[in-house]
Amino acid sequence: MTISLPAVIDRRAVSGLAVEISDAMAKGSHLQLDGSAVQQVGQIGLQLLLSAFKTATSRDARISITQPSAAIMNAAKISGTLDLLGLETAHAA
Amino acid sequence: MQHDEIQQIFLLECDEGLDLAERALLACKDGNEDAEAINSIFRAVHSIKGGAGAFGFTPLQSFTHKFETVLQQVRDGDKPLTPALLTTLIRAFDVLTDHVSAIKGQAEAPADGPISAELEAIADSDGEEEVEPTRPDPVINETPSPAVADNAANDDLEIDFDDLLADLNAPEPAAGGHVIHLRPTLRALDNGSDPLLLIRELCGLGAIVRTVDLVALPDLDNFEPEGAYISWEIDVPASVPRTMIEEIFDFVGEACGLSIHVYGEEPRFTDFPPRPVTPAAPAVEQTANAVPDKAEVSVPAPAAASTGKSVTPPKTDAGSPAPVPAEAPAAGPTPNAQVNAGPIPTIRVDLDRLDRLVDTVGELVITQSMLAQRLSGAGVAAEDELSQLEYLTRELQDCAMALRAQPIRSVFSRVPRIVRELEAETGKRVTLTVEGEATELDKTVIERIGEPLTHLIRNAIDHGLEKIEDRIAAGKAAEGNVRLAAEQRGGHILISVSDDGRGIDRARVFQKAVDRKIVAADARLTDDEIDNLIFAPGFSTAEQVSNISGRGVGLDVVKQAIQGLGGRVSISSEPGKGTAFSLSLPLTLAIADGMIVSCGGETLILPLNNVVESLQAKPGELKRLSPTQHVINVRGSFLPVIPLITSLGIGETETVSEQSVLIVVETESFGQIAIQVDAIQDQRQVVIKSLETNFRPITGIGGATILGDGRIALIVDVEALAAAAHSPRDLDLAA
Numbered sequence: 001m002t003i004s005l006p007a008v009i010d011r012r013a014v015s016g017l018a019v020e021i022s023d024a025m026a027k028g029s030h031l032q033l034d035g036s037a038v039q040q041v042g043q044i045g046l047q048l049l050l051s052a053f054k055t056a057t058s059r060d061a062r063i064s065i066t067q068p069s070a071a072i073m074n075a076a077k078i079s080g081t082l083d084l085l086g087l088e089t090a091h092a093a
Numbered sequence: 094m095q096h097d098e099i100q101q102i103f104l105l106e107c108d109e110g111l112d113l114a115e116r117a118l119l120a121c122k123d124g125n126e127d128a129e130a131i132n133s134i135f136r137a138v139h140s141i142k143g144g145a146g147a148f149g150f151t152p153l154q155s156f157t158h159k160f161e162t163v164l165q166q167v168r169d170g171d172k173p174l175t176p177a178l179l180t181t182l183i184r185a186f187d188v189l190t191d192h193v194s195a196i197k198g199q200a201e202a203p204a205d206g207p208i209s210a211e212l213e214a215i216a217d218s219d220g221e222e223e224v225e226p227t228r229p230d231p232v233i234n235e236t237p238s239p240a241v242a243d244n245a246a247n248d249d250l251e252i253d254f255d256d257l258l259a260d261l262n263a264p265e266p267a268a269g270g271h272v273i274h275l276r277p278t279l280r281a282l283d284n285g286s287d288p289l290l291l292i293r294e295l296c297g298l299g300a301i302v303r304t305v306d307l308v309a310l311p312d313l314d315n316f317e318p319e320g321a322y323i324s325w326e327i328d329v330p331a332s333v334p335r336t337m338i339e340e341i342f343d344f345v346g347e348a349c350g351l352s353i354h355v356y357g358e359e360p361r362f363t364d365f366p367p368r369p370v371t372p373a374a375p376a377v378e379q380t381a382n383a384v385p386d387k388a389e390v391s392v393p394a395p396a397a398a399s400t401g402k403s404v405t406p407p408k409t410d411a412g413s414p415a416p417v418p419a420e421a422p423a424a425g426p427t428p429n430a431q432v433n434a435g436p437i438p439t440i441r442v443d444l445d446r447l448d449r450l451v452d453t454v455g456e457l458v459i460t461q462s463m464l465a466q467r468l469s470g471a472g473v474a475a476e477d478e479l480s481q482l483e484y485l486t487r488e489l490q491d492c493a494m495a496l497r498a499q500p501i502r503s504v505f506s507r508v509p510r511i512v513r514e515l516e517a518e519t520g521k522r523v524t525l526t527v528e529g530e531a532t533e534l535d536k537t538v539i540e541r542i543g544e545p546l547t548h549l550i551r552n553a554i555d556h557g558l559e560k561i562e563d564r565i566a567a568g569k570a571a572e573g574n575v576r577l578a579a580e581q582r583g584g585h586i587l588i589s590v591s592d593d594g595r596g597i598d599r600a601r602v603f604q605k606a607v608d609r610k611i612v613a614a615d616a617r618l619t620d621d622e623i624d625n626l627i628f629a630p631g632f633s634t635a636e637q638v639s640n641i642s643g644r645g646v647g648l649d650v651v652k653q654a655i656q657g658l659g660g661r662v663s664i665s666s667e668p669g670k671g672t673a674f675s676l677s678l679p680l681t682l683a684i685a686d687g688m689i690v691s692c693g694g695e696t697l698i699l700p701l702n703n704v705v706e707s708l709q710a711k712p713g714e715l716k717r718l719s720p721t722q723h724v725i726n727v728r729g730s731f732l733p734v735i736p737l738i739t740s741l742g743i744g745e746t747e748t749v750s751e752q753s754v755l756i757v758v759e760t761e762s763f764g765q766i767a768i769q770v771d772a773i774q775d776q777r778q779v780v781i782k783s784l785e786t787n788f789r790p791i792t793g794i795g796g797a798t799i800l801g802d803g804r805i806a807l808i809v810d811v812e813a814l815a816a817a818a819h820s821p822r823d824l825d826l827a828a
Binding site for chain 1: 149292303307310311313321322
């Protein structure tokens with residue numbers, strides 16, 4: 001299952017996304033977060049993504065960010081969370 | 094302190110920084126270049142950059158970064174400050190000013206492409222020679238900052254962080270480097286704040302994230318979008334001065350717990366507040382040998398997590414494990430409190446608070462006056478006490494008004510740029526002389542004087558000064574002179590804008606006025622009256638509306654603006670020698686000296702700054718033009734007589750006679766007029782109350798005040814009164 005992340009992951013977007021991701025995760029399939037459209041992500045968005053990965057770990061679910069945009073990579077890089085979000089490969093590539 | 098308030102402080106400091114930078118640039122332009130001047134420009138630009146980064150103003154941050162790079166090279170002696178470079182720096186400063194205006198919402202973001210490219214070319218102009226930095230400036234190869242800083246503006250994935258970070262293999266900060274613990278409070282994201290921007294800015298200085306603390310991060314089911322859950326430990330290279338780090342955190346207020354300490358020293362844990370955490374949340378620690386993107390995950394010991402301590406930061410105070418709400422004010426000193434440990438020389442106060450103080454003091458003045466009158470009426474002998482009370486009240490009033498006073502420098506400081514732009518547009522050369530910048534005016538006056546003053550400056554250069562060839566032909570220096578000056582004269586501030594240009598062409602002005610039916614063709618006007626015609630609405634002597642001063646508004650707008658401030662504008666001109674505009678402005682809009690008069694049983698106030706004299710007509714001096722129109726001969730000049738009682742609709746038609754009390758007042762639009770009243774009561778300072786705010790606007794009435802006996806007295810708007818009645822111009826035309 002794939003969820004397309006919005007262009008701006010701000011406070012308004014995060015509320016809905018948290019529920020959406022949690023529900024999708026509950027369905028058990030490999031959840032892919034399509035990050036190609038993301039243009040702006042700050043700490044709020046970063047926290048959501050990290051929380052999603054943490055939740056997946058606790059539920060033994062699979063999650064990944066596909067086609068991460070420059071904004072996502074930049075935020076993850078600066079914050080030192082590339083590996084936590086499974087983006088080392090994308091970064092190295 | 095809320096994010097918006099902190100941002101407001103940043104914007105104010107931007108203005109102050111720009112002011113300092115401009116003065117330093119102009120000092121350099123005047124040949125007074127010294128290290129301190131360059132340093133002040135650098136500091137101002139650097140501070141703006143820091144704040145821009147903290148608040149996410151990325152275009153401003155990006156531009157200041159480029160500007161700062163060149164300034165640093167000049168400061169460090171890597172580049173000489175040539176006239177050409179100075180010109181570029183001044184242009185860059187102008188664009189920087191526009192950027193600041195843009196973030197204030199006052200203008201569109203400037204197109205800074207050309208000047209940015211120029212700055213970058215200058216920064217790179219030393220060829221391949223590597224510049225040894227005094228700090229890890231973003232453009233230096235050994236740091237990752239340029240890409241990161243630029244990334245702040247465009248999030249461009251094409252930036253290769255690996256390349257940029259390749260040299261950062263040193264696992265530990267160099268000796269003397271700083272370690273920052275940044276712990277946003279739970280409410281740190283309120284009002285749009287984003288601590289990630291601070292980290293971005295730090296990375297721009299070569300910092301790297303050592304550990305990421307996710308102890309407090311909840312899972313999705315407990316995720317609150319408003320919360321801030323991540324903390325960081327960040328290593329900053331030794332080459333970055335602490336002050337530079339502190340500047341980045343200047344505006345975070347209480348949003349983040351912060352500790353900055355030299356590597357190897359114990360952090361000051363009291364610097365940031367403890368916070369509640371979600372148990373069993375993972376902590377992430379980047380090993381010392383890892384590059385920043387190779388973080389390792391470690392799970393904190395349950396005991397540690399349950400006590401609310403982060404695993405990743407160095408040891409915490411075991412004696413204070415109990416979680417405390419992060420947003421509690423007592424949680425710890427703010428970052429500002431840490432970085433500004435010295436005495437605070439000034440404080441910033443909301444204008445609303447000052448206004449409330451001024452209003453309250455105004456009420457006190459009125460009450461004091463009422464008390465004095467009441468005691469006097471009751472025969473209570475308390476002269477000494479009343480005198481002392483009055484003295485203290487006046488002192489308090491002066492102090493309160495002084496709080497709103499600001500130097501006019503903030504307005505004058507815009508003028509050099511205007512002159513530079515006009516020089517470029519007109520090809521004229523101008524020497525600007527500015528005097529009296531420290532003269533203080535009420536803040537409201539300061540805010541509203543900018544536009545009219547700008548218009549006058551533009552007018553002086555565009556219309557007043559001749560072209561270079563014409564000046565030379567006239568035997569003048571090629572460079573024209575424009576003088577801008579301010580001084581206090583009594584209860585007024587006098588601002589003058591003068592030039593040594595061609596002066597007013599009166600024949601042309603008069604003809605234009607006739608063509609536009611402003612005056613009759615056979616009207617006989619003095620030189621002063623002709624000069625004043627340029628203030629008539631719609632008047633313009635420009636054959637073609639220029640792009641400079643002829644912007645669809647004329648000097649009448651200037652006049653209206655000045656009058657709206659309770660001031661006056663006058664003009665004097667000498668053909669071939671120049672023109673001078675004088676603006677007379679009140680020190681404050683809240684208090685005025687007034688003449689108290691009675692009329693038809695009412696008590697009214699005439700603003701004393703309009704009053705020229707009071708008189709009674711001598712036999713033969715009054716002339717009747719019509720049943721309702723009279724004029725009085727005052728030393729050879731015939732002035733229209735306006736009965737106040739009928740003009741304001743207070744009573745029935747008043748008979749004008751030689752027994753009438755007449756007060757000659759000066760108006761801007763209609764010259765002198767004589768206002769007829771029943772009697773003059775007194776003359777005193779009055780506290781002006783707005784009718785528009787408290788009631789509704791009334792034509793002919795400029796406001797109201799409360800008298801000592803508690804009665805309300807209306808303040809006459811002399812200009813409006815004259816406009817509503819017969820005007821001298823009508824008389825001229827009738828003649």
